[in-house]
Structure formats: C-alpha cells, structure tokens
Amino acid sequence: MRKCKVVFYPDNKQIEVDKGENLLRAAMLAEVHVNASCGGDGTCGKCRVVIDEGRVSRQPSPKLSSEDIEKGYYLACRTHVESDLIVRIPPESRLGEKRVLDRRRTVSACGLLLSPEDALGLVKGWKLDPKVRKLSIQLSPPTLEDNLGDLERLKRELDRKYGIRDFQVSFAALRNLAATLRERNWQATITFLSHGGRERLVQVEAGDRQKYNCGLAVDLGTTTVYAQLLDLNTGKTLVSASDYNAQVSCGEDVITRIIYSQKGENLARLQQLVVSTVNGLIDVLLQKSKRSISDITFMAVAGNTTMTHLFLGLNPKYIREEPYIPTIAFCSLVRARELGLEVGDGVYVYVLPGRASYVGGDITAGILGSGMYQADELTLYIDIGTNGEIVLGNRDWLLSCSCSAGPAFEGGTIKHGMRAMTGAIESVRISRDTYEPMILTIGQTKPKGICGSGMIDAVAELFLSRIIDQKGKFNLDLDTPRVRKNEGGAEYVLTWANETAIGKDIVLTEADIDNLIKTKGAIYAGISILLDSAQIPISDVKQVLIAGGFGHYLELDKAIVLGLVPEIPCERVKFIGNGSLLGARLVLLSKEMESVAEEIARKMTYLELSVNPAFMENFISALFLPHTNIEKFPSVMAALKSRG
Amino acid sequence: MRKCKVVFYPDNKQIEVDKGENLLRAAMLAEVHVNASCGGDGTCGKCRVVIDEGRVSRQPSPKLSSEDIEKGYYLACRTHVESDLIVRIPPESRLGEKRVLDRRRTVSACGLLLSPEDALGLVKGWKLDPKVRKLSIQLSPPTLEDNLGDLERLKRELDRKYGIRDFQVSFAALRNLAATLRERNWQATITFLSHGGRERLVQVEAGDRQKYNCGLAVDLGTTTVYAQLLDLNTGKTLVSASDYNAQVSCGEDVITRIIYSQKGENLARLQQLVVSTVNGLIDVLLQKSKRSISDITFMAVAGNTTMTHLFLGLNPKYIREEPYIPTIAFCSLVRARELGLEVGDGVYVYVLPGRASYVGGDITAGILGSGMYQADELTLYIDIGTNGEIVLGNRDWLLSCSCSAGPAFEGGTIKHGMRAMTGAIESVRISRDTYEPMILTIGQTKPKGICGSGMIDAVAELFLSRIIDQKGKFNLDLDTPRVRKNEGGAEYVLTWANETAIGKDIVLTEADIDNLIKTKGAIYAGISILLDSAQIPISDVKQVLIAGGFGHYLELDKAIVLGLVPEIPCERVKFIGNGSLLGARLVLLSKEMESVAEEIARKMTYLELSVNPAFMENFISALFLPHTNIEKFPSVMAALKSRG
Numbered sequence A, B: 001m002r003k004c005k006v007v008f009y010p011d012n013k014q015i016e017v018d019k020g021e022n023l024l025r026a027a028m029l030a031e032v033h034v035n036a037s038c039g040g041d042g043t044c045g046k047c048r049v050v051i052d053e054g055r056v057s058r059q060p061s062p063k064l065s066s067e068d069i070e071k072g073y074y075l076a077c078r079t080h081v082e083s084d085l086i087v088r089i090p091p092e093s094r095l096g097e098k099r100v101l102d103r104r105r106t107v108s109a110c111g112l113l114l115s116p117e118d119a120l121g122l123v124k125g126w127k128l129d130p131k132v133r134k135l136s137i138q139l140s141p142p143t144l145e146d147n148l149g150d151l152e153r154l155k156r157e158l159d160r161k162y163g164i165r166d167f168q169v170s171f172a173a174l175r176n177l178a179a180t181l182r183e184r185n186w187q188a189t190i191t192f193l194s195h196g197g198r199e200r201l202v203q204v205e206a207g208d209r210q211k212y213n214c215g216l217a218v219d220l221g222t223t224t225v226y227a228q229l230l231d232l233n234t235g236k237t238l239v240s241a242s243d244y245n246a247q248v249s250c251g252e253d254v255i256t257r258i259i260y261s262q263k264g265e266n267l268a269r270l271q272q273l274v275v276s277t278v279n280g281l282i283d284v285l286l287q288k289s290k291r292s293i294s295d296i297t298f299m300a301v302a303g304n305t306t307m308t309h310l311f312l313g314l315n316p317k318y319i320r321e322e323p324y325i326p327t328i329a330f331c332s333l334v335r336a337r338e339l340g341l342e343v344g345d346g347v348y349v350y351v352l353p354g355r356a357s358y359v360g361g362d363i364t365a366g367i368l369g370s371g372m373y374q375a376d377e378l379t380l381y382i383d384i385g386t387n388g389e390i391v392l393g394n395r396d397w398l399l400s401c402s403c404s405a406g407p408a409f410e411g412g413t414i415k416h417g418m419r420a421m422t423g424a425i426e427s428v429r430i431s432r433d434t435y436e437p438m439i440l441t442i443g444q445t446k447p448k449g450i451c452g453s454g455m456i457d458a459v460a461e462l463f464l465s466r467i468i469d470q471k472g473k474f475n476l477d478l479d480t481p482r483v484r485k486n487e488g489g490a491e492y493v494l495t496w497a498n499e500t501a502i503g504k505d506i507v508l509t510e511a512d513i514d515n516l517i518k519t520k521g522a523i524y525a526g527i528s529i530l531l532d533s534a535q536i537p538i539s540d541v542k543q544v545l546i547a548g549g550f551g552h553y554l555e556l557d558k559a560i561v562l563g564l565v566p567e568i569p570c571e572r573v574k575f576i577g578n579g580s581l582l583g584a585r586l587v588l589l590s591k592e593m594e595s596v597a598e599e600i601a602r603k604m605t606y607l608e609l610s611v612n613p614a615f616m617e618n619f620i621s622a623l624f625l626p627h628t629n630i631e632k633f634p635s636v637m638a639a640l641k642s643r644g
Helices: A023-029 A066-070 A116-120 A150-162 A177-183 A246-250 A254-261 A266-289 A305-312 A361-369 A452-464 A510-533 A556-562 A579-589 A592-603 A613-621 A634-642 B023-029 B066-070 B116-120 B150-162 B177-183 B246-250 B254-261 B266-289 B305-312 B361-369 B452-464 B510-533 B556-562 B579-589 B592-603 B613-621 B634-642
Strands: A003-009 A013-018 A048-053 A056-058 A073-075 A079-081 A085-088 A132-138 A187-195 A198-206 A214-220 A224-231 A237-244 A296-303 A348-351 A379-384 A388-393 A398-403 A424-430 A437-441 A483-486 A489-495 A506-509 A543-548 A573-577 A605-607 B003-009 B013-018 B048-053 B056-058 B073-075 B079-081 B085-088 B132-138 B187-195 B198-206 B214-220 B224-231 B237-244 B296-303 B348-351 B379-384 B388-393 B398-403 B424-430 B437-441 B483-486 B489-495 B506-509 B543-548 B573-577 B605-607
Touching: A003 A023, A013 A023, A023 A079, A023 A085, A023 A424, A023 A437, A056 A073, A116 A579, A132 A150, A132 A296, A150 A177, A150 A187, A177 A198, A187 A296, A214 A266, A214 A305, A214 A361, A214 A579, A224 A266, A224 A579, A237 A246, A237 A266, A246 A254, A246 A266, A254 A266, A254 A305, A266 A305, A296 A305, A296 A361, A296 A579, A305 A348, A305 A361, A361 A379, A361 A388, A361 A579, A361 A592, A379 A510, A379 A579, A388 A510, A398 A510, A424 A452, A424 A489, A437 A452, A437 A489, A452 A489, A452 A506, A452 A510, A452 A556, A489 A510, A506 A510, A510 A605, A510 A613, A543 A579, A556 A634, A573 A579, A579 A592, B003 B023, B013 B023, B023 B079, B023 B085, B023 B424, B023 B437, B056 B073, B116 B237, B116 B579, B132 B150, B132 B296, B150 B177, B150 B187, B177 B198, B187 B296, B214 B266, B214 B305, B214 B361, B214 B579, B224 B266, B224 B579, B237 B246, B237 B266, B246 B254, B246 B266, B254 B266, B254 B305, B266 B305, B296 B305, B296 B361, B296 B579, B305 B348, B305 B361, B361 B379, B361 B388, B361 B579, B361 B592, B379 B510, B379 B579, B388 B510, B398 B510, B424 B452, B424 B489, B437 B452, B437 B489, B452 B489, B452 B506, B452 B510, B452 B556, B489 B510, B506 B510, B510 B605, B510 B613, B543 B579, B556 B634, B573 B579, B579 B592
Parallel strands: A003 A085, A214 A296, A296 A348, A379 A543, A398 A605, A543 A573, B003 B085, B214 B296, B296 B348, B379 B543, B398 B605, B543 B573
Antiparallel strands: A003 A013, A048 A073, A048 A085, A056 A079, A132 A187, A187 A198, A214 A224, A224 A237, A379 A388, A388 A398, A424 A437, A483 A489, A489 A506, B003 B013, B048 B073, B048 B085, B056 B079, B132 B187, B187 B198, B214 B224, B224 B237, B379 B388, B388 B398, B424 B437, B483 B489, B489 B506
C-alpha cells in the first residue's frame, strides 16, 4: 500500500497514512482536532477542511453548497487521501479549541488492523495445501462384461488417473452415488479429506465441480461468533460475518453458562443456540458471496475450551471445578451434521486443540495464526475477549494464563456497547479545551453505539482531558453539557440524539467505565503475573501481538493510557485482530498446520491464576487509570504533567 | 458325538444315529414306517414301539397307561436313543403297511444340519481375534499439577498400559466421557475397533466391562432374517433368532421390491422395514440371552446385493437394469445408529462384500464360512433361498451364478408354508401302501405348517408313492381320504385339523407343488449351466455344500428324488444350513476374515444367466420330477422301477 504524507495546518502536524485513508481519521491519528459528531456520516457538516496541496477523492454531501465547493471546502469525513497533502483546518472547524499539543505522531500503522491477506503473511513458510481437495473424473459406463459396482468403478478410475487407492469412504457420500454418477454421463467430482495421513472420500458430485471448494473458518467467541468463507483453491478470503453468540441469553460469561448448563436440558439448548448462530452466519456468508451450500467442504473452529465443549455438546461441568479439567483438549474430526450444522453430509469440522480449561483452541489458533510459534524474539500475545488470555514465549517455549476479563470490550455490560460493526463508534478524540468529541464510526454512518476500540479511545480521552479521574469518576464541575448526572449516575454524551441512528443520546456512564477498568485491570494483572513468573521485564519483550475484536483500529497510545497494556514502543506492537480466526483459517488452507496447532497446544505451559495469590493483588493495583503505581507508565505521567 | 446303531424289527433295517437322537426320526431315517400324525407332540399316541435291547430315555405321555409301560411300550416320538438298540414295531403301529422295502440306509449324517460349533470347524486355521476388543483401565485422578484433559489422560494411560497410541476416536464415544470416567472412580473399559490396520476408540464404559463383548451376526434374507448373538471373548454362539423380513409386505422377491422402491418414499420405507426386523431380533436375542444392549459392540451383516442396498438405504434401481450394476459391492463400515439400528452409539456394521448384483455378500459369506475358499477339491456350493445362487470352484477359482428361485422353500407362495421354526413339519414319510404320512415337526409339537425340508420330503414322498406324477399332478383315483379335490384344486392332507396347532387341515396343494417344482427347476438349471460352462461333469465334483434355511435336516435322497440337486453320493454332501450367517459370524470372530471375504468377492467370476440362452432351455427340462430326462437320475429311476 502506498503511503501518503499529510500535513495539517495551522497545527503543523504530519502523519503518514495509506493512500485512500479517510481524511478525518488521518487528522485523528495526527492528534489534530476537527469537530465531528456524526461519526463520519457527512450529516453534521462540522469537519470542513481546505486542501492546499495534493489530490483527494470525495463523496458528495448536502452539507457543502456549490459556493463552499468553489471556495475549496471539503468535509474531512467524506474525503480520501490520494497523494501527499497539505490540509488547512479553518477556525470554524476548531471551534473553542485553544491549545496545540506539540507531540508529533509519525507512526500510525500499529493501530491498524491487518488485512486478511496481510495477516496470512505473519506465518512464514506455509503453503496452500488444504485438507480437502476436489478431483474431477470421467468414468467409462458399465457393460455386461465390465460390470463393476459404481463405487468399485470409481475407485478403479481414481487409482488409474490419480494413483489414489486404499482410502476410506464416508458412507454418507454413497447414498446417491448411483444417480450422481449417471447424472452427467459418468463425469463426477470427488472430494477427498486428508486426515491423519490418510485420505477419506467424503463427497461425490455430478459434473466438474473442482473449482467450488470453500472452507469455513469460525471463531466461537463467548460473546461474538466470527466466520469467514475462504476459497480453498486460491486461499482467498471471500467474505466475513459476525454475530452475537445466541448463548448470551443464557449468561454473559463462561462460568454463568457452565452453571446454566447443569440443569435439565440446558446443555443441549446451549449447543443448539451456538449452532444456530453458526448456521445463521453460514446463510449470511453464502448470500454475500453468492455461493451455494455444497461449495463448503470443510470447517475449522476455534474457541475457548468452554465454548468448544458447548459447541460439541460436551458437559463443561469439570472445567469449573478444581482442578479444572476439560473433557477434551484435542478433538478429532467431527461430522458437521452430527452437531446440527446445516452443511453437506460430507463436511467435517476440525476443532482447534487447547491447552487447558482456560487456555483453549482460540489461543492455540492465535499463536499459530500470528506466527508467534515461529518467533525468534521474545513475544507477548494478548487476546482480549470475554476472557483475557496471555501467552509469553517464542519458538522454543510458551507460557500461558487466563484471566476472566468480562465482555466489556465486545460491548457486553456497557450501556451503549456494541460489536465492531457498521455504526459503532470506533475512534474518539475529546478536545482538552471544549470537551467536544470528534468521533468516527465503522462504515462512517450515524452512530448506533460504541465498540471496544471506541471505548479504549473514549476512556483514555476522558482521562487525558480530566473529565474523569484516576478511579474513573466524573468531574461534575466542568463547563460542558456533555458531562451530566441523571438517575443512573454520571455520564458523558458522545453523540446527541439527533445525530445518532438510534434517536437517543449515546453516552458512556460511570458504571460503564467501572466495568472497563475492571476488565483492563484483569488483563494487566495477567500480563504482570506472566512476566513476573518468567522473570522477564516488559522491556525484554521484543514483539507484542494484540488480538481481539475491538474494531478495525486499536490506538496503542490510548490502550497504554488506559493501563490495558504496559508501555511498549509502538513499533513492537502488532494488532492482529481476531487471532482465533487467523489460526482457524490457516488450518483450512494448509493441512500441515493442524499438526503444528497440536504441537503448540502440547508445548504450552499453563499457569492457573485462580489459585495464584499474587493475581488478586495485581488486579487491585490495576483498578486505576493507568495504574496505582503511575511510575510504571512514564509516558502517560509525562503527558499528564505537560498539561499541568 | 457318539454314534449308536439302531436295528428295527420286523423290517430288519438298521441305522446309525447320534446318541440322543429321537427314535421316531431314527425310524424315518431308516425308512421304517411308524404311524405318526401329531408331528412328534406325543398326543396322537400312534407311534408305539417296544425296546428289545439297549438304553433309552423317555418323556412321559398320557397316551401310555401304566399297563402299557409295564408291557415295555414306548412312544417313539418321546424316546431318545442312549445306546445301541434293538427296536420292535408292533403291528398296530404299522397299520395297513404291507411291504418292506429292502434298501438299507447306513449313513444319515449328510442330512443333518451342522451345529454352530461344528460349522466353525469347516474353516481351517482361523483364530479368535475379533475386530472389537475391550480393555479395562484405571486412571489416576487429575490434580492442578497433572491437569490433562479427560481424553488426553485416557490416551496417556492406554499408551502406558497397553502401548496403544495413534488411534482414531469416535466423537460419539466422548459425549459422556467426563461423567463416565468419574462414575467408578476413574476405572473404565475402552472398546477398540480395529479397521484397515488401524484402531478406533468407539466406546468408553464405567468400571470393568471387559467380559461383556458381544457381536451380532445377521443374515438379511429376502424372506427371512436370521440373527445370532456371539460372545466375542469366547467365540461361543449365545442365542439365535429369526423372523420374516418385514419388507415381505412390499413384495416377495428382490425384483418386486426394486420396482416398489422407485416410488415416492418407498426406498426409505423399505430401509426402515428391514431395520425394524433386525431391531426386533436384537430385542429377542437380548431377552433370550439375558444380555444388555451395551454388550453388543459390533455387527456383521450378509445379504444379497439388493437386500444390502435396501438395508443401507441405497437405491437398487440399477441392479435391475442391464448391465445390472450395484452401487456398492464392497462397503466400508457404517455406523449402526445411522441406519436406525437400536444399538450403542459406538457400534459399527460390517457389510460383507458381494461380487455382482445377483451374487451378493451372502454368497461371499457362504464361501467363507463353509471353508470352500480353502478347498483343494472341486466343490459345488448351492445356496437355496428366495434366490438360488450356485458357486463352483476351489481355492484357486470360483465361478458363480444366480437364478431367481422364489421363496417356496422358505414357506413363501405355499399355502401352509412356514419358516423352519417350532411347529413346522420338517420330515415327512408316506406309506406306499396306505398313503398315510409319518411326520415330525421342529420342537416336536403339534404342526402349524410345513417348512422347506418338510416340503422336499413331502413332494418326494408323494412322488415315490405315486400320489403325484412326474408333472406334480395328483392321482385322484387312489383309495385314501388324504387326497381330495376342492374348489382350490387337488391337495394332500398332511395332518387333520384335530391334530394340528392351527385347528384346520394342513395340506399341500397342486399349486404349492407347482411352485416347488419351478423353484427346484431354476436351481437345477443353474447348477447345470455352471457345470456346463466349466465343462465339468457332476461326478468330478468332490464336495457339495448345501446352504439354506429349510430346517434342521435336509434329506439328500429326497432332494435328489425331487430333482433339486443332481445325483451325488451322500458322503460328498454337507448341509451347512445358513451359509450367510456362518460367514458373518466368522467375520465377527476373526478380523483377518474380513480381508479373506474381500478376496473371495474379488476372485469370483460371475455368469449372468438372464442373458444366457441355455438357461431357459435347462429350466424347462427341469420342470419334471426329477427331470424330463430321467436318465440323469439313475437311482431315482431304479427306485421307481423296483416298485413297478
């Protein structure tokens, strides 16, 4: 991707962004304040800028008159960078803004979510060689002299043409064999699944269907389920989709769900709920990609241990009871239909192996898909989901732990929280002078709520602008209508009702902030314990991989201000997005990755935090912004000091 | 089995029988006429004899007064041979009998069905080594330090104790793993299925259940389904049961059923019907043996190609259409539950492989279970079921064919026909003088009907006593009430209503005899074509194996009189009973037999009779008793001549 340099005046701040980047986001990344309250929808008309030099592309907006256009005005939120630019922010767009911060940003990439294709580049040396392949074949019709049975005829030709013999046959593939072979004059396409060094014939289709070979990668999150459809012949990701895990109605976190599962038919119900979520996603993916159900030939699923147990219909009871033992850490292939998944009869599901009850296949997948398992340098892997899992190590060793973080970063327990999808506020800046926000939503439409990255931004900005204190409590003495108190407690208005898609004020409440602080405290404590156990200072960590479904951007600076992660140089950090999905996808694309995944799960050492007395101590210390001991965060301390 | 010599006076005939043989049967085998009309039930009281020398055992009968007993009378049907005997038939038991035939019988064993244990002796060099074994194991309970998942813990111990690793795991076996392992304090029994050189874990039970390891052998007949439960640890046959195939309601023979299967949901219906029959048999076997459903660990099923297709739910359409191609000749393992069989989740079914659409797994099973595949000498295998299949060959080559015989020998299309079960008339003699019958039923109870062996006897006897002619037509001029004509045509009364269990006369009609002649004609024609094709005279055949579910006895002499089989010396013939079941059983007991079965199916050459012009010619010539060309049956010719 070509990089473009954008210089903003009068602040004289510059930033390097990808060609095509939205100009409002470029301003945000450069710490340049532009009023913007409609999330990038083009409807508030507040983010007017003038392009002094360079090329941009723009979308029309009724908020700009032809006169405005003649004068050279653009709405930053509707404008995209096409070359190096010099941009001027006119006074009306900076209303009330007085001070200019002198900190310069030159790197923004650490906040950017890797694209699916870039993410595959994290792992070295793998080759496209999926577990499932389709082979086309032409049989000679039978005669009285050559009267082999249909299956035996097929086997003979597979041996002749491809040298394949001695394979297993899924009985389900044979049900319509006679009709299928005769449908297109004895031309057929055979699907083979390679497993444990053996081939298995799992499907026979009429005609030549070699090019229709899709895999489904699924991340079974406690709160959110993500799915991607991949073309297994090309390795391309075709479409993605996500939805809340329908189990959420039975409990927010894994412990609640385990308790729920112990009564009556609830285990079966939980199984059906998550399967219905996956079935729904399959529908969406097929519609979006205009593919048919029979194109799907294989599935790889990653999730935490409780989620995979519930998905498989296995009783998770002993996951919750000391000594916390799962039924299965390493699962064999399972027939998708047996689980209730609405795919072809010959489709099998590979469930990524986990290490323990609280370090599951999602983490194995992340270690695999992020390439951490190949890393020469010391790496810290942080997966922020409903649970927070942390892994420290490199190609030689892996030490893991888990801390129950809660679903705040996925929108759970947050008043206007939502998943990272269209309409979610994903970036927030708040003017230190006027306390006015500058917000950007996913898809740049009117805001519907706020997702994880938006919350990280918002809480950090509320803290940096002193709207909240170190404990997350509001300063109610400020001269702004955005901070207010009502029956539910204090809150900050991110967007006024008339500028939202939901017709009411979108706020962040003191209770929301409290939840976020607990969540980040648990994760920070987990990181600390892991580093302490290995007796490694954070400065020795050469690479930090952050996984999680917060949004498309994670502002590392803001995450540090929040105290979610220790102070780490930006260039050491990669935000890989959904690590679980990365690994599931890699297993679909390369069969050898399955044994790598199993090796990773086997190799990981697991530290049980629930019986570790230092954990609670660390957790309590981390319930401040950024931390009780602010000396651990020198750059945050400096930033606060620089503004008195 | 110890043999006893029994001499009958005044005929001065002698016979060698097994110790324990019923005395009435001994008389029958010796061609000694004793009046007997209640089938051996002890209720007609007509079969009085006197024991002059030797030991017998007897059951009491109200038909013998204490005076009778004092005088030394016995009812032959209630008396069993315990040593060499001299038996006198008093005049009242021979009422109306004038002539004494001078033919002597010295061998009877060729008519006797082999016992299950003797049948296993037909195959040399196999050893008890079933596909399924159970292993008992004691695990150490998990701790925080030793926190492997349940499955991984189990695998570790299986490796430690038995050196088993690298096996596949059936997902179904894991559903209740957590609870099962904890149920008996971490003691468990693991069931392994060996397939294709690999082990597969298919079941986990709590506690030590090693000794509960049963296999189910099933012969899927077109008319009758036979099943046996075997103890796989000892190789013993525990119990047997049979029932009509519930599909009979949809058609008598395979062609009718194939036609039926082509409409609407009929294929699924046929599948459900035969599965319901098998499920019913499983119930009966478990009740009889006092075993539980979880004892069954494996199933082997043999049947003709149409039957196995319908059992598996595969469309049999192309079996019927030239060039007569089955979907599968060699089937992989199938999960029993998937077919609707009510057995454990981990139970798999092995379906014996067939050669062609009309030489199926039942024949492969017979060639296997009879040991024909090992034979040095030239052997003729004849399976008489609803279809007749014939195989000629030895260890080096096998030539097979099939002729649609019809279900007459299994009781189908015969007015009082029934399966070989309790109450079925299985042996018949008819006095040449009085035309009175001497009958014996299975279980020696009052007759309910007549089974295959009884029909062979009856038709041969009717012919020898000139009650019917060579075409099977009745001589209505005889002075006996047993031969009569009513609206349905001519018939012979085997038992009067008051001596039956069904309250009406049991008869054999001219139409019945016509059906039997067509059936035997088809089989004889098949045998002739096969011998002609191989250019081998019947005299070169050193061994004849006759399979079929006629009853416990097959009188070879009578079968020859009927013209069902060519004239063969008695000592060359073995009546093996249900050959299909023998093979299915052997596959259960010895896993290596599975590849032997596949080798047999592969090796067989198949001769398609439906396109063979000589077949119809041979068939028409065989529609006489014993044959149009009676010179082919010199001994029958001699017997007829000896009586003028």
